[in-house]
Amino acid sequence: MTLTQPSRTGARVERLPLARFTTLGVGGEAEVWFVSDHDQLAEAMEAPYRILGGGSNLVIADEGVPERVIRLTGPFAETDLTPDPGLSDGETVVTGWVGGGVPLPGLIRRLQKLGLSNLEGTVGIPAQVGGAVWMNAGTRYGETFDGLHTLEIVTPGSRRQVTPDDLDWGYRASGIPRNHIVARVRLKLRRSTPEEVQARMEFADSARKGQPKMKTPGCAFKNPGGVSAGRLIDEAGLKGTRVGNAMIAPEHANFIVNLGGANSADVHALLGIIRERVGVPLELEYELWPEEG
Numbered sequence: 227m228t229l230t231q232p233s234r235t236g237a238r239v240e241r242l243p244l245a246r247f248t249t250l251g252v253g254g255e256a257e258v259w260f261v262s263d264h265d266q267l268a269e270a271m272e273a274p275y276r277i278l279g280g281g282s283n284l285v286i287a288d289e290g291v292p293e294r295v296i297r298l299t300g301p302f303a304e305t306d307l308t309p310d311p312g313l314s315d316g317e318t319v320v321t322g323w324v325g326g327g328v329p330l331p332g333l334i335r336r337l338q339k340l341g342l343s344n345l346e347g348t349v350g351i352p353a354q355v356g357g358a359v360w361m362n363a364g365t366r367y368g369e370t371f372d373g374l375h376t377l378e379i380v381t382p383g384s385r386r387q388v389t390p391d392d393l394d395w396g397y398r399a400s401g402i403p404r405n406h407i408v409a410r411v412r413l414k415l416r417r418s419t420p421e422e423v424q425a426r427m428e429f430a431d432s433a434r435k436g437q438p439k440m441k442t443p444g445c446a447f448k449n450p451g452g453v454s455a456g457r458l459i460d461e462a463g464l465k466g467t468r469v470g471n472a473m474i475a476p477e478h479a480n481f482i483v484n485l486g487g488a489n490s491a492d493v494h495a496l497l498g499i500i501r502e503r504v505g506v507p508l509e510l511e512y513e514l515w516p517e518e519g
């Protein structure tokens with residue numbers, strides 16, 4: 227159903243193919259709710275929903291999903307980096323609110339220009355701020371939780387502020403339950419110089435040289451016990467394995483790429499082959515919509 231009228235609170239609601247919102251370029255239709263204030267967000271959460279960020283960690287079924295899919299827009303995609311005078315000093319800057327719908331790469335560039343450090347290790351991650359927080363996206367040079375001061379989390383019927391100390395976060399995990407929406411955050415940054423931040427960014431980015439440039443949702447599996455899942459999949463001889471129009475990247479075996487026209491079944495089949503052929507249990511990093519099983 228495409229609503230020609232906005233929702234009761236003014237949210238734009240459209241039935242859209244989700245493929246266009248994902249970096250893999252796969253996924254069928256759903257009712258997408260574009261929300262730009264807390265009233266619209268609350269209304270969108272009145273029925274079963276999912277929250278979509280940059281779509282850079284998702285494999286969505288060709289049938290789409292039956293739930294509402296929420297996108298944070300308007301003020302939820304705005305950035306206020308003004309230092310809070312009460313919380314900032316000569317070394318530390320605590321910013322105003324940064325929306326969960328803000329694209330992370332643009333934020334990282336702005337912080338570099340301002341000479342503000344702590345998040346440059348996440349360079350090259352094509353997430354939105356909310357999705358990066360939810361996953362604690364990162365690299366071995368830094369992760370999202372390195373730069374957080376306060377998080378505003380919204381659930382049906384509640385809105386609360388928490389700090390990283392309130393959460394059980396770690397490698398690729400924030401401790402925030404699924405479908406608790408990270409609406410906005412305040413950043414905690416270290417005063418540095420644009421040159422120093424740039425140098426650290428380039429160093430972190432150099433680790434990406436071997437990653438494929440095609441449509442992909444990033445690494446398929448988490449690294450088990452710190453060992454590169456990519457190396458394990460490579461050692462199982464699976465680079466270049468193709469099912470339909472999806473392939474295990476020849477450049478890095480933990481990336482599945484869409485060669486053009488891939489569907490979700492192709493990707494699921496490759497995930498199955500990897501699990502079967504690699505000798506150790508691997509935990510999926512991708513999120514499957516709908517979930518397995």
Ligand code: FAD
Nearest residue numbers: 279280281282283326353354356357360361363364408444
């Ligand atoms: P989505 O993919 O849209 O969603 C992922 C999950 O986050 C879903 O459960 C979704 O519901 C939830 N979510 C999204 N927004 C919110 C919100 N506002 N509140 C609460 N939950 C939310 N990841 C790394 O960690 N390190 C890397 O180096 C890295 N490199 C990548 C390179 C490429 C080329 C690609 C395509 C991906 C890479 N990724 C990497 C994976 C991906 O970018 C991260 O997992 C990222 O955190 C996903 O964020 P997103 O906004 O795209 O979320």
Ligand code: EPU
Nearest residue numbers: 365366433444445447448449454456457460477478479480
């Ligand atoms: N390797 C292989 N074959 C491969 C892939 C890797 O032998 O096909 C070897 C490399 O030669 C290297 C080692 O494995 O010696 C580690 O590889 P890499 O530096 O690429 O790091 P990774 O552990 O495979 C992790 C993250 C990436 C992140 C990079 C760079 C995970 C699951 N992956 O990859 O994150 O970008 O480090 O910091 O933690 C993601 O999470 O989506 C992601 C892309």
